Amino acid sequence: MTSVTKGFDCATPLNASLAAAFKEQGFDFVCRYLVPQGWKRLTREEAEAISEAGLSLVSVYETTADRALGGREAGLRDGVIAARTAQAIGQPEGSAIYFAVDFDATAAQMPTIIEYIRAAGEASPAYVTGVYGSSAVIEAVRAAGACSRFWQTYAWSRGHKADGIHLYQHRNDIQVNGIGIDLDESYGDEGWWSTLNYRLKAEDVNEIIERFLAHEFGKASGADKLRRNELANELRRASGQPLHMYVPEHTE
Missing domain, CATH: 3.20.20.80 (Glycosidases)
Structure with missing residues (x-):
């Protein structure tokens, strides 16, 4: 998506x-x-x-x-x-x-x-x-x-x-x-930029997200999912990557 x-x-x-x-x-x-x-x-x-x-x-x-x-x-x-x-x-x-x-x-x-x-x-x-x-x-x-x-x-x-x-x-x-x-x-890959120097490599960031923040994401609570996505986006921002939007699921 x-x-x-x-x-x-x-x-x-x-x-x-x-x-x-x-x-x-x-x-x-x-x-x-x-x-x-x-x-x-x-x-x-x-x-x-x-x-x-x-x-x-x-x-x-x-x-x-x-x-x-x-x-x-x-x-x-x-x-x-x-x-x-x-x-x-x-x-x-x-x-x-x-x-x-x-x-x-x-x-x-x-x-x-x-x-x-x-x-x-x-x-x-x-x-x-x-x-x-x-x-x-x-x-x-x-x-x-x-x-x-x-x-x-x-x-x-x-x-x-x-x-x-x-x-x-x-x-x-x-x-x-x-x-x-x-x-x-x-929608991603738009070529935006910042004057801040990116110190993190995109491939390193994505590995960190996959190993630690995305691990068992589906089993996490709603609040924990939101927090994990926020942390992942800060890493993405630090490596100059597009952010991902997480929409919490609503249950009746």
Whole structure:
């Protein structure tokens, strides 16, 4: 069963207290703008505050909503800028950068969008390339093999949810903790990151979980199962892995 993790995206920069408030409310990740300038940009200081609060980061590159219509030339330029910006704020190599297609793209525009995404990835080889957009954009870009990470918005998707997505934006324009946010959920392998240095190897963590925390999990009480899952998630977080959600069973 695929685990679902709760997150959000926003244009407003987060300080330490805001990041902590979202974490306390059950959010596990935030998507922020990886751009070199402007009021909504993610800075190194903000990335560190978000990471210290226990939230993971997802990077999205967007200057204008229809930037992808610039095609290959724009993609090459943006890929270089995105990679340089990521390095400057401490985003580790191997994590993902999502390039936004933030409008209702038509079928006729898809070839240009595909060339933009492919070129952006070519120009930022140290990072995994993703795309944000409608279900039609996700399916076209994936079919072309232009990138490997997919963040779908419900907007312009006309009720359709694409298969194989890593992130899903399912509600827009709500107020939480005094700022405007959109709600997202993730399904694993989304390429999020943190400024904290991971000292634990994923394979070691998974062996610890399997040997000690998952041992006789089915025989444990409800409270013990919940606690074991919490401990396992702390280990997963320390090794940069997606968290697993445990839903307690209700008995009559």
